[in-house]
Each structure stands twice: as structure tokens, then as C-alpha cells.
Amino acid sequence: MINIAILGFGTVGSGVAEVLTTNGALIDQRVNQPVSLKYILDLRDFPDSPYAQHFIKDFSIIENDPEVDIVVETIGGATVALDYTTRALKAGKSVVTSNKELVATHGYDLLQLAREHGANYLFEASVGGGIPILRPLTSCLAANQLTQITGILNGTTNYILTRMIRAGLTFEQALKEAQDNGYAERDPSADVDGHDACRKICILAALAFGQHVYPEQVPTQGIRQITLADVAYADSCGCKIKLLGRAIRQEDGKICAFVAPHLLYGENPLAGVEDVFNAIAVNGNAIGDVMFYGQGAGKLPTASAVVADVIDLAKDLKHSRRNQWGPGSPDLVVSSDILSSRWYVRVNTTLSRARELFGDLQPLARGGAPAGEIAFLTGPMTEPQVREKLSGLSVGSLLRVLD
Amino acid sequence: MINIAILGFGTVGSGVAEVLTTNGALIDQRVNQPVSLKYILDLRDFPDSPYAQHFIKDFSIIENDPEVDIVVETIGGATVALDYTTRALKAGKSVVTSNKELVATHGYDLLQLAREHGANYLFEASVGGGIPILRPLTSCLAANQLTQITGILNGTTNYILTRMIRAGLTFEQALKEAQDNGYAERDPSADVDGHDACRKICILAALAFGQHVYPEQVPTQGIRQITLADVAYADSCGCKIKLLGRAIRQEDGKICAFVAPHLLYGENPLAGVEDVFNAIAVNGNAIGDVMFYGQGAGKLPTASAVVADVIDLAKDLKHSRRNQWGPGSPDLVVSSDILSSRWYVRVNTTLSRARELFGDLQPLARGGAPAGEIAFLTGPMTEPQVREKLSGLSVGSLLRVLD
Numbered sequence: 035m036i037n038i039a040i041l042g043f044g045t046v047g048s049g050v051a052e053v054l055t056t057n058g059a060l061i062d063q064r065v066n067q068p069v070s071l072k073y074i075l076d077l078r079d080f081p082d083s084p085y086a087q088h089f090i091k092d093f094s095i096i097e098n099d100p101e102v103d104i105v106v107e108t109i110g111g112a113t114v115a116l117d118y119t120t121r122a123l124k125a126g127k128s129v130v131t132s133n134k135e136l137v138a139t140h141g142y143d144l145l146q147l148a149r150e151h152g153a154n155y156l157f158e159a160s161v162g163g164g165i166p167i168l169r170p171l172t173s174c175l176a177a178n179q180l181t182q183i184t185g186i187l188n189g190t191t192n193y194i195l196t197r198m199i200r201a202g203l204t205f206e207q208a209l210k211e212a213q214d215n216g217y218a219e220r221d222p223s224a225d226v227d228g229h230d231a232c233r234k235i236c237i238l239a240a241l242a243f244g245q246h247v248y249p250e251q252v253p254t255q256g257i258r259q260i261t262l263a264d265v266a267y268a269d270s271c272g273c274k275i276k277l278l279g280r281a282i283r284q285e286d287g288k289i290c291a292f293v294a295p296h297l298l299y300g301e302n303p304l305a306g307v308e309d310v311f312n313a314i315a316v317n318g319n320a321i322g323d324v325m326f327y328g329q330g331a332g333k334l335p336t337a338s339a340v341v342a343d344v345i346d347l348a349k350d351l352k353h354s355r356r357n358q359w360g361p362g363s364p365d366l367v368v369s370s371d372i373l374s375s376r377w378y379v380r381v382n383t384t385l386s387r388a389r390e391l392f393g394d395l396q397p398l399a400r401g402g403a404p405a406g407e408i409a410f411l412t413g414p415m416t417e418p419q420v421r422e423k424l425s426g427l428s429v430g431s432l433l434r435v436l437d
Numbered sequence: 438m439i440n441i442a443i444l445g446f447g448t449v450g451s452g453v454a455e456v457l458t459t460n461g462a463l464i465d466q467r468v469n470q471p472v473s474l475k476y477i478l479d480l481r482d483f484p485d486s487p488y489a490q491h492f493i494k495d496f497s498i499i500e501n502d503p504e505v506d507i508v509v510e511t512i513g514g515a516t517v518a519l520d521y522t523t524r525a526l527k528a529g530k531s532v533v534t535s536n537k538e539l540v541a542t543h544g545y546d547l548l549q550l551a552r553e554h555g556a557n558y559l560f561e562a563s564v565g566g567g568i569p570i571l572r573p574l575t576s577c578l579a580a581n582q583l584t585q586i587t588g589i590l591n592g593t594t595n596y597i598l599t600r601m602i603r604a605g606l607t608f609e610q611a612l613k614e615a616q617d618n619g620y621a622e623r624d625p626s627a628d629v630d631g632h633d634a635c636r637k638i639c640i641l642a643a644l645a646f647g648q649h650v651y652p653e654q655v656p657t658q659g660i661r662q663i664t665l666a667d668v669a670y671a672d673s674c675g676c677k678i679k680l681l682g683r684a685i686r687q688e689d690g691k692i693c694a695f696v697a698p699h700l701l702y703g704e705n706p707l708a709g710v711e712d713v714f715n716a717i718a719v720n721g722n723a724i725g726d727v728m729f730y731g732q733g734a735g736k737l738p739t740a741s742a743v744v745a746d747v748i749d750l751a752k753d754l755k756h757s758r759r760n761q762w763g764p765g766s767p768d769l770v771v772s773s774d775i776l777s778s779r780w781y782v783r784v785n786t787t788l789s790r791a792r793e794l795f796g797d798l799q800p801l802a803r804g805g806a807p808a809g810e811i812a813f814l815t816g817p818m819t820e821p822q823v824r825e826k827l828s829g830l831s832v833g834s835l836l837r838v839l840d
Contacts, residue, residue: 166577174569177744341580
């Protein structure tokens with residue numbers, strides 16, 4: 035018998051309870067012994083819940099119960115969740131989480147702590163919701179020197195961009211629709227300003243390249259400044275605008291990591307990823323390009339990933355999963371300024387002036403453009419180079435084109 | 438020190454040697470001890486190969502060498518490969534393979550044999566080349582009752598269909614181009630008649646649903662009969678033609694499995710999978726839809742998957758991977774005749790006659806259609822129903838539409 039405690043009965047926590055119940059027979063069979071939900075910790079009361087008899091409010095009951103083998107942390111944030119995770123690991127209990135903020139900010143320390151106490155800390159659900167990505171990255175792609183990760187990592191922003199592209203909604207209208215549909219929070223900044231995507235690319239980079247990458251090391255730009263004019267110009271050259279988290283290994287082992295909206299050509303498989311779906315493309319020196327696609331959020335998909343980690347642990351509690359990475363360092367992450375690419379520019383000037391500045395460029399057109407506005411794609415250059423050429427001009431938009 | 442023997446120095450076998458060499462330091466680090474290539478078995482001589490000192494011609498040397506821990510079988514076929522795999526497993530050596538024919542026809546017996554002898558039999562590379570799919574199916578999606586698998590499982594046919602769609606080549610022209618580019622064999626029947634895709638859907642179905650599915654149980658139709666007329670009609674309704682392997686779990690636990698060309702709407706992520714790429718969509722009751730995408734063949738991508746299995750084994754040789762499934766049975770697979778869907782029909786008759794037969798239908802048009810030819814999409818019905826309505830007519834093409 036394997037006993038589980040769930041911390042936090044929100045969307046993901048209640049989904050975990052539901053999956054453990056609905057697919058209970060199948061899970062017991064896969065683990066080869068019963069997997070039982072013993073406690074649910076939540077400060078609120080749920081008298082009408084089918085799990086009512088499992089609720090407790092005092093974490094020390096879980097911490098001190100030797101029967102609890104696996105703790106599922108779905109509280110979120112990096113305060114109470116950090117405290118409980120630390121205490122659970124110190125008590126020798128393995129912890130499974132969907133908490134990207136905690137893993138991105140304290141992952142190295144918590145993995146070390148797990149190892150010291152003969153426990154494991156697993157977090158498949160922290161990136162890409164239900165999409166299997168972290169385990170494939172560390173096991174199925176283990177024969178590769180990984181070189182690059184490119185991900186649509188946030189479903190809310192991808193929904194907003196999809197609605198801008200497909201329905202012609204403005205950013206504000208699409209955001210409101212996302213909020214009305216429950217895809218965006220009342221305070222949407224963690225999503226639309228790119229912080230959520232930033233945490234996820236940090237976790238992916240750490241697993242792929244072996245050292246902790248901290249969110250504050252990763253320049254992050256969201257999608258608030260994207261306009262319907264940009265969407266129309268992108269469409270005119272067969273491109274879609276997508277918010278990407280990127281991590282690129284450099285020859286010297288350093289990592290170029292950043293989050294920013296990009297123009298993607300329609301042939302790129304990531305360009306077809308719509309609505310709240312996520313996708314992560316990985317490049318390795320043997321495998322070439324692979325892509326993982328699915329629902330990046332949502333109650334049951336995320337719970338599916340959490341319970342997969344629970345099943346993995348339950349099959350063999352003490353076996354080390356070796357999902358370790360090394361400590362971070364202040365000079366590990368290098369600026370995306372070194373990265374040459376084509377650029378999309380929307381600017382108030384004349385095409386002849388733009389040609390003087392950029393030489394060979396690809397002009398773009400849209401219906402209803404105001405007088406004086408032009409847009410074009412540049413040749414390959416770095417961000418400092420493109421910004422220098424544009425200095426003194428009134429730049430409406432500047433976005434990198436994904437090669 | 439973990440010692441490896443490679444059986445067969447063809448495309449995949451030589452790729453395995455190359456990956457073990459190129460990424461050797463990284464692999465040793467991930468396994469935590471040296472992984473060493475000890476033997477390569479091949480009947481041919483390779484005096485100029487960098488691995489020349491490893492070549493042998495007598496399998497019994499490998500079979501009887503207690504230092505050999507892992508045997509990599511990349512011979513292909515189900516004769517010599519079956520003999521050597523059986524003997525290696527009986528000698529307690531774990532076997533890794535990319536041989537889909539052997540796994541699809543003898544997988545159950547070989548998995549049993551492995552278990553009896555404390556060894557493992559792994560075959561990630563047998564489906565989807567380098568794409569991580571089998572391990573995610575059994576571990577990352579373990580919390581789900583899987584319901585459906587839909588795959589573009591053969592790169593050669595996908596290349597041919599892509600060239601028909603994009604470049605307007607006939608099937609014969611596209612096949613010749615594929616052969617000239619090394620994407621298709623001189624005898625292309627294993628690919629273009631669907632047998633390769635059939636073996637792969639058998640392996641996927643067995644892992645997903647837990648019982649061996651034999652290739653002869655799976656009705657298989659290839660792409661020889663697809664014409665440019667079909668491509669044009671499909672395009673007129675926003676569809677692409679793709680060869681799909683499908684396995685659908687029925688309520689009673691039986692499996693509806695088949696291989697056939699389908700019309701896919703452009704919004705379906707599988708519709709955007711082009712050239713030699715493969716993709717596999719999986720549906721589970723918690724996770725919803727996920728998709729895995731990448732190079733389904735090729736020397737290094739396939740070798741990447743083989744070496745990932747080698748690394749997994751080398752980390753812990755005797756630990757059972759539990760990638761077992763149960764025996765097959767004659768009545769496990771049910772006919773796709775039960776499956777209702779829309780149909781694409783190209784037929785020589787009049788639209789008014791078609792409307793008499795089908796009631797509500799969606800007429801399709803193409804430039805240059807000969808007099809008397811019509812095409813349309815039907816409403817949802819089974820194959821016996823659509824065939825009965827068409828009986829007596831001269832049917833040019835009948836393809837299922839993927840919902």
C-alpha cells in the first residue's frame with residue numbers, strides 16, 4: 035500500500051484526487067499494489083466533497099505520519115509550498131509538484147535536499163501541463179547533446195494571440211474573452227508579461243543543460259505591445275506571432291535564454307499550435323528536431339502528469355530518479371544580443387529611408403495602414419545592430435523572426 | 438564498465454556506433470560508468486571502418502562472453518534476428534532493437550523470455566524512429582486509460598503524399614523521387630502498401646492497451662491508389678490526404694485497429710506533418726490529446742532512440758522495465774466496419790443521383806475534372822453503409838475523413 039497526501043485542493047489538487055479515483059484500478063495494477071489517498075491538506079472546508087473524510091488543516095500530521103510515502107504539492111507559490119516541501123523531503127517523503135515557480139526558483143536546493151534524505155522530487159506537471167516533456171528530455175533523449183529548446187509554454191497568451199489572429203480581436207478584447215472563459219486570471223500579468231513562460235524555460239534549460247537557470251537571469255518580454263497591425267503584417271508574409279521561451283546552448287557551455295514574441299513561418303510546426311495548446315520543440319545532435327504537443331494547462335491534463343510521477347515513484351520509492359542538475363552561476367546565461375536573426379520592424383518612416391538603413395529588406399503591406407507607417411523584414415543581424423539602425427526613428431514594433 | 442555488442446552494421450547499426458562514439462563522454466556521465474562498444478557482428482568486412490577491430494562474424498562469441506551486458510539488434514527481419522535475440526535473452530543479456538517486424542510478430546514471446554531470464558527487451562526505436570513515444574506511453578501517460586492512437590507512422594509514404602500535394606507529382610513520379618533521394622527502397626511495397634505502418638500500430642496498440650496485436654489482424658491499405666484528382670478534391674475542402682495507422686479502444690476492451698489513407702482537415706495538427714516526418718497523436722481519459730512529432734527514420738535519429746534504451750538499461754541492468762503486454766487472441770481486434778465517420782467519395786455519376794443515394798452531402802470541385810466525375814463528402818456512416826449506397830456505381834476513390 036502506497037499512501038498519498040495532497041497539499042492544496044485547488045484546480046490541480048482536486049484533479050489529482052479525481053484521477054486517482056477514476057483510474058484507481060488501472061493505477062493499482064500498474065504499480066502492482068494499492069495506491070491510496072490518505073490526506074488532503076487545505077485551510078478551507080469541503081463538507082460536501084466525496085473526499086471529505088481525508089481533509090486536514092495541520093501539515094505536521096502528514097510530516098509525522100510514517101505511512102505517508104508521497105506528498106503531492108499543488109499549493110503553488112514559493113512561500114508555504116517551500117516550507118512544506120522542505121519539511122516533507124527532510125522527513126524522507128518524496129514530493130511531486132506542478133509548482134513551476136517553486137521549481138524554477140528553488141529547484142536546485144530541493145533536489146539536493148531530496149537526495150540527502152533518500153527521497154525524490156519530481157515535477158513533470160510544472161512544464162507543459164499534461165504534455166510528457168521532462169521525462170522524455172532526461173531519458174528518451176539521453177543519447178543526445180541537446181542544443182536548443184523552443185517552446186510555446188503559456189496557454190493563456192497563445193489563446194489571446196490565436197484570437198487576435200483568427201477573430202481580429204485586439205489584445206484587450208482577447209484578454210477579456212480569455213478571462214471570461216477562465217483561461218486567464220483577473221490579474222493576468224504572470225501570463226501576459228511572460229513570467230510563467232520564463233519559469234518554464236528555466237526548468238527546461240536546467241534539465242537539458244545541467245545547471246540551474248534562475249528566472250531573474252532570463253530577459254522576459256510579454257505580448258501586451260502586440261497590435262492587430264503586427265498580426266496583419268505577419269500574415270502578409272505567411273507568419274504567425276507566437277510567444278516563445280527559448281534556450282540555446284553555446285559552444286562554451288553557456289546558455290542563451292529569453293522569452294519574447296516572435297514571428298514564425300507557417301511551415302514551422304510550432305506555428306500551427308493554437309488556442310490554449312502548448313508545444314515544445316527540442317533539438318539534439320543525433321535526433322534532430324522533435325516536438326511535444328498537448329494541453330499545457332487544465333485540471334485533468336495537469337493532474338495526469340502529476341499522477342504519472344506518483345505512479346513512477348510508487349513503483350520503486352527509494353530508487354533515485356537522477357533528475358538532478360548542478361548549481362547556477364551568475365555568468366551562466368548570456369544575452370540574446372549575440373543571437374543573429376531576421377527582424378520584423380514596424381516604423382514610421384519612408385521605405386527609401388529604410389532601404390538606406392537596412393539595404394536589402396522585404397517590405398510588407400496591410401490594408402488600412404496609416405500614412406507614414408511601413409513594415410518590413412530585415413536580413414540577419416543582432417538586436418544591437420537593428421536597434422542602432424532604428425535609432426532616432428519612431429518604432430512601433432520590433433520582433434525577432436524565428437529561423 | 439558496460440559492454441555493448443551491435444548485431445548488423447547497416448544504417449541504424451553504424452549510427453549506433455557513431456552516437457556511442459560522438460556522445461561517449463556525455464553517455465558515460467549519464468550512466469555513471471563507461472559504456473564500451475565491444476563487438477560488431479556483420480558478415481561483411483569493413484577493413485577501413487574506425488571500428489574495424491570490433492568486427493566478428495560468429496554470434497556465439499557474443500552469446501558466450503559474460504562481459505557483454507547489452508545486445509543491440511539492428512539486423513531487421515524476423516529470421517536471423519529472432520534466433521540471435523532469443524539466444525541473447527536466454528543468455529541473460531538485455532536486448533535493444535529498432536526491428537519493428539520482430540517486435541510486431543514475436544514481441545509477446547520475446548518479452549516473456551526476457552522476464553524469465555532476468556533481462557529486458559526494449560524497442561523505442563521500432564516506432565517513430567527517434568521520436569520518444571513508447572516510453573512516454575507507458576510512463577508519462579500511465580495515469581490514463583488510453584482511448585485512441587492515430588499516427589503518421591511511415592516517412593516514405595508521407596514524403597510521397599507531401600510531394601503529390603505540394604509539387605503536383607503523380608504517385609509514380611513522387612515514388613521515383615523518393616527512391617532517388619534514398620527515402621524509399623527499390624522494392625517499396627513494405628512502405629507504400631502500408632505494412633510498415635501496420636507493424637508500428639500493432640506495437641503501439643499492444644503497449645497502450647496491454648495485449649499483443651498481430652499484423653495479420655490489422656486490415657491494411659496503402660497509398661498506391663491515391664491520385665492527383667483526390668489530392669485536388671481534398672484541397673478544395675481544406676483537407677490533406679495522410680496515411681494513418683489507428684487503434685481505438687472499444688468499451689468492451691476490444692481494439693479497432695487498421696491502416697488506411699484518410700482525409701484530414703487542415704486544423705488537425707497531424708495535417709501539418711510533412712515530408713519524412715512522423716507524428717503520433719494519443720488520447721487518454723485524463724490528458725486529452727497529446728502529439729509527438731519528429732523524424733521517423735534516418736540513421737542518427739533512430740540511433741538516438743536505440744542509445745537512449747541502452748543508457749536506460751546501463752543505469753540499472755537488472756531492474757525490470759515492465760514494458761510487458763499480455764498474449765493476443767483471435768477475437769481481440771474488431772473490424773473498422775463498426776466505425777462511423779464522414780467519407781470522401783469520387784465516383785462517375787451525377788450529383789442528383791448522389792443526392793438521391795446520400796441525402797445531405799458536400800459537393801467538391803476541381804479544375805479539369807472529366808465529364809461524369811463527381812466528388813463529395815458524405816455525412817457520418819459506416820463503411821458497409823457507404824459501400825452499399827455506392828454499389829453498382831463506378832467508384833474512383835473512397836477514403837475515410839478523420840473527425
